[in-house]
Amino acid sequence: MSKMAEYISIAHMKDHVGEEVIIKGWLYNSRSSGKLMFPEIRDGSGLVQGVVFKKDVDEEVWDTLKSLPQESALEVKGIVTSHPKKEGVFELQINAIEVMHESEPYPITPKEHGIDFLIGHRHLWLRSKRQWAIMRVRHQMISAIQDFFNKREFIRIDSPILTPAACEGTTTLFETPYFDLGKAYLSQSGQLYGEASAMAHGKIYVFGPTFRAEKSKTRRHLTEFWMVEPEMAFYDLEMTMNLAEEFIEYVVGRVLEFCKDELTILERELKPLENVVRPFPRITYDKAAALLKEKGAEFDYGNDFGAPDETAIAAEFNKPVIVHHFPADIKAFYMKRDPENPNLSLSMDILAPEGYGEIIGGAQREDSLDHLTKRLEEHHLPKESFEWYLDLRRYGSVPHAGFGLGLERTLAWICGLEHIRETAPYPRMIYRITP
Amino acid sequence: MSKMAEYISIAHMKDHVGEEVIIKGWLYNSRSSGKLMFPEIRDGSGLVQGVVFKKDVDEEVWDTLKSLPQESALEVKGIVTSHPKKEGVFELQINAIEVMHESEPYPITPKEHGIDFLIGHRHLWLRSKRQWAIMRVRHQMISAIQDFFNKREFIRIDSPILTPAACEGTTTLFETPYFDLGKAYLSQSGQLYGEASAMAHGKIYVFGPTFRAEKSKTRRHLTEFWMVEPEMAFYDLEMTMNLAEEFIEYVVGRVLEFCKDELTILERELKPLENVVRPFPRITYDKAAALLKEKGAEFDYGNDFGAPDETAIAAEFNKPVIVHHFPADIKAFYMKRDPENPNLSLSMDILAPEGYGEIIGGAQREDSLDHLTKRLEEHHLPKESFEWYLDLRRYGSVPHAGFGLGLERTLAWICGLEHIRETAPYPRMIYRITP
Numbered sequence: 058m059s060k061m062a063e064y065i066s067i068a069h070m071k072d073h074v075g076e077e078v079i080i081k082g083w084l085y086n087s088r089s090s091g092k093l094m095f096p097e098i099r100d101g102s103g104l105v106q107g108v109v110f111k112k113d114v115d116e117e118v119w120d121t122l123k124s125l126p127q128e129s130a131l132e133v134k135g136i137v138t139s140h141p142k143k144e145g146v147f148e149l150q151i152n153a154i155e156v157m158h159e160s161e162p163y164p165i166t167p168k169e170h171g172i173d174f175l176i177g178h179r180h181l182w183l184r185s186k187r188q189w190a191i192m193r194v195r196h197q198m199i200s201a202i203q204d205f206f207n208k209r210e211f212i213r214i215d216s217p218i219l220t221p222a223a224c225e226g227t228t229t230l231f232e233t234p235y236f237d238l239g240k241a242y243l244s245q246s247g248q249l250y251g252e253a254s255a256m257a258h259g260k261i262y263v264f265g266p267t268f269r270a271e272k273s274k275t276r277r278h279l280t281e282f283w284m285v286e287p288e289m290a291f292y293d294l295e296m297t298m299n300l301a302e303e304f305i306e307y308v309v310g311r312v313l314e315f316c317k318d319e320l321t322i323l324e325r326e327l328k329p330l331e332n333v334v335r336p337f338p339r340i341t342y343d344k345a346a347a348l349l350k351e352k353g354a355e356f357d358y359g360n361d362f363g364a365p366d367e368t369a370i371a372a373e374f375n376k377p378v379i380v381h382h383f384p385a386d387i388k389a390f391y392m393k394r395d396p397e398n399p400n401l402s403l404s405m406d407i408l409a410p411e412g413y414g415e416i417i418g419g420a421q422r423e424d425s426l427d428h429l430t431k432r433l434e435e436h437h438l439p440k441e442s443f444e445w446y447l448d449l450r451r452y453g454s455v456p457h458a459g460f461g462l463g464l465e466r467t468l469a470w471i472c473g474l475e476h477i478r479e480t481a482p483y484p485r486m487i488y489r490i491t492p
Numbered sequence: 493m494s495k496m497a498e499y500i501s502i503a504h505m506k507d508h509v510g511e512e513v514i515i516k517g518w519l520y521n522s523r524s525s526g527k528l529m530f531p532e533i534r535d536g537s538g539l540v541q542g543v544v545f546k547k548d549v550d551e552e553v554w555d556t557l558k559s560l561p562q563e564s565a566l567e568v569k570g571i572v573t574s575h576p577k578k579e580g581v582f583e584l585q586i587n588a589i590e591v592m593h594e595s596e597p598y599p600i601t602p603k604e605h606g607i608d609f610l611i612g613h614r615h616l617w618l619r620s621k622r623q624w625a626i627m628r629v630r631h632q633m634i635s636a637i638q639d640f641f642n643k644r645e646f647i648r649i650d651s652p653i654l655t656p657a658a659c660e661g662t663t664t665l666f667e668t669p670y671f672d673l674g675k676a677y678l679s680q681s682g683q684l685y686g687e688a689s690a691m692a693h694g695k696i697y698v699f700g701p702t703f704r705a706e707k708s709k710t711r712r713h714l715t716e717f718w719m720v721e722p723e724m725a726f727y728d729l730e731m732t733m734n735l736a737e738e739f740i741e742y743v744v745g746r747v748l749e750f751c752k753d754e755l756t757i758l759e760r761e762l763k764p765l766e767n768v769v770r771p772f773p774r775i776t777y778d779k780a781a782a783l784l785k786e787k788g789a790e791f792d793y794g795n796d797f798g799a800p801d802e803t804a805i806a807a808e809f810n811k812p813v814i815v816h817h818f819p820a821d822i823k824a825f826y827m828k829r830d831p832e833n834p835n836l837s838l839s840m841d842i843l844a845p846e847g848y849g850e851i852i853g854g855a856q857r858e859d860s861l862d863h864l865t866k867r868l869e870e871h872h873l874p875k876e877s878f879e880w881y882l883d884l885r886r887y888g889s890v891p892h893a894g895f896g897l898g899l900e901r902t903l904a905w906i907c908g909l910e911h912i913r914e915t916a917p918y919p920r921m922i923y924r925i926t927p
Binding site for chain 1: 501503516518519535536537563564565592593595596598599613615616618619623624627628630631634635638642645647648649650651652653654655656666667668669670671672673676678685688689690691692693694695700701703705707715716718725726859880881883884886887888889890916917918920922923925926927
């Protein structure tokens with residue numbers, strides 16, 4: 058190939074209009090009309106339609122290209138042109154093709170495949186346009202998470218995955234033998250470690266994988282998923298709700314700004330995302346319960362909300378809604394009670410619109426040694442396992458609070474996906490551990 | 493307290509010289525000389541020396557402060573002043589103090605403690621100046637990793653932690669029962685998933701925790717540690733060495749630029765870090781082996797380098813050194829053989845200076861289906877577990893390469909630490925799973 062042509066990525070074609078360039082990638086699709094062929098090529102950074110005139114290439118090249126299976130690897134040379142009709146779209150007028158690898162007949166074809174087949178071929182399915190778009194939105198979300206907290210001078214702290222004891226019991230934990238020390242459990246949440254770290258660094262965030270061995274086979278559950286969990290010393294519930302609101306607005310805003318093409322591929326309606334602007338509606342648990350009653354839902358005051366309840370509450374608003382002050386009895390032992398009504402906790406959930414349910418759970422933490430000790434007893438948790446956690450209330454205890462956001466569930470909402478399994482590169486569910 | 497004073501963090505004092513401000517934090521240390529007291533206060537963002545004149549505060553406040561245990565939580569009000577002698581250092585002329593929580597006598601005192609005691613109190617030890625500094629350098633490194641790859645248009649892909657099979661055998665793997673599907677193993681490396689993802693996105697990086705159940709009790713081993721693993725389609729070994737070199741230069745540069753105070757606290761010699769500028773020396777395995785022989789080391793050609801060998805090789809250079817083209821027999825099955833000498837692999841390690849050993853291992857991957865299948869057989873690996881991985885060589889196989897960098901080992905080097913246990917917020921070793 059000519060020495061002059063520069064090897065570029067498809068995403069950069071817009072900067073090379075009129076130039077001869079080299080693209081390396083895979084044949085995504087191809088159609089031909091007699092003396093013209095339109096191979097679609099993807100290189101990971103994007104997808105481009107090539108244009109090949111039979112008269113411009115050797116007959117051998119033409120015949121090869123015509124019979125080339127989908128996903129074959131190619132190096133092509135050609136001139137970048139603007140699409141005659143679509144603004145911002147570019148084409149490649151191909152004049153040379155080199156086949157790097159002729160693919161075996163590709164198993165994922167344009168016809169319909171069952172979900173088991175697709176998930177079983179996840180390593181290939183990821184190449185499809187839709188899955189490609191979802192992973193790029195996921196990437197943008199992750200970048201936004203780091204940028205949001207870094208700009209606000211939070212320190213990232215990685216909590217351990219291998220932990221000695223459960224945050225809230227061991228029934229939904231994966232366990233592994235750990236040398237001579239008995240069993241270790243895979244972390245369900247980095248929060249307790251986040252609290253300890255906030256006492257060292259003021260404002261921190263934990264961001265890593267978490268695990269739940271729940272036997273839930275719903276469209277909202279993965280056994281392995283990522284959580285971001287900020288924890289802030291000297292924050293109360295109100296400040297935490299403000300931060301969470303700002304955070305969601307920021308993440309959604311970033312995706313809207315930088316993932317336009319991806320959202321188009323996903324056929325995501327943009328209006329519900331554009332609505333995600335502060336302030337979010339805030340209602341108490343009591344008010345949410347009353348709302349459910351008004352709407353005729355079968356809901357008993359004092360229970361936690363089920364998925365249909367969350368959907369019903371969220372349906373009343375056109376943006377995420379914050380529900381706060383849940384009954385203490387249905388919330389975790391470490392949540393602080395409301396000093397004005399000890400039956401309530403200084404807790405909050407944020408429910409996504411459009412039926413996606415809870416994406417954030419947070420609370421001000423119990424900072425009194427006496428109260429926290431009592432809570433451990435009430436929850437029948439082994440005090441000795443939590444001595445280190447109690448230390449945070451012995452040595453300079455301060456008001457503090459935090460929240461956790463589930464990456465995959467939030468991504469499912471932002472992308473408008475029906476099932477959470479598409480949000481993880483290699484999803485893990487109770488019936489799926491491969492590839 | 494006065495409505496006028498603004499609550500700020502210690503890190504922002506430089507922007508408030510001459511103003512009255514409020515600081516919330518913990519008593520780190522205190523000394524007094526008659527009518528003057530100098531409480532040192534930390535708030536997570538930094539450490540400030542307060543100045544209290546006995547005549548300026550109530551007698552009760554004076555007495556309280558004088559007997560207040562280390563790590564008690566405080567809210568103080570005062571005027572920010574520049575240190576009379578040290579440029580860039582600020583003090584707080586305190587005029588009001590409120591004790592938020594009087595600490596119990598703090599277990600970590602300025603006297604010497606054994607390492608077991610300190611690691612056992614890791615949740616508190618993190619508050620010490622030195623540990624605080626290490627975690628901030630870690631944070632800066634993590635931020636630099638994301639920024640480096642994002643700027644180069646890599647897509648972050650999270651590989652699964654729960655995996656069905658081992659990358660290279662199961663002897664050093666943690667295992668957990670996985671519902672009705674048998675056992676799952678905790679990932680040792682995201683590389684194979686990274687390769688599949690690079691075929692979808694071109695350039696990707698995996699960044700997450702990895703696990704090795706090795707019974708190694710050395711100063712270089714953790715059972716849980718973070719790895720960043722970029723993987724690039726259409727890259728060869730040479731391009732990968734270039735990228736790795738640029739990456740290390742970038743990360744070290746970021747720490748030098750943004751963690752000056754932290755490196756001072758750690759008493760880190762700066763010269764060896766300032767030397768970390770491209771190009772790095774590159775030598776073949778053969779040359780490294782000859783070097784060891786010259787130096788009189790007991791080393792047999794064909795073996796992998798041990799820690800003392802790595803130290804001896806690195807000692808010859810004043811910056812990281814790249815050793816490449818290792819014998820194929822001592823490297824992983826997925827590494828491509830050198831077409832010019834099939835006894836060698838297209839592999840490379842980067843050794844840190846100052847005796848810190850290997851921080852990067854990388855290679856061009858085997859892209860031929862036949863060769864890779866043969867390698868699996870030679871390594872007695874179950875082909876059926878790797879069918880999905882072989883698919884990458886069936887459907888559009890392309891040259892590709894990548895590397896892995898261990899976060900903690902690199903951090904130990906950058907901070908100049910003697911033992912890797914200080915690099916993780918909550919380190920996990922064969923004898924340590926708590927707190």
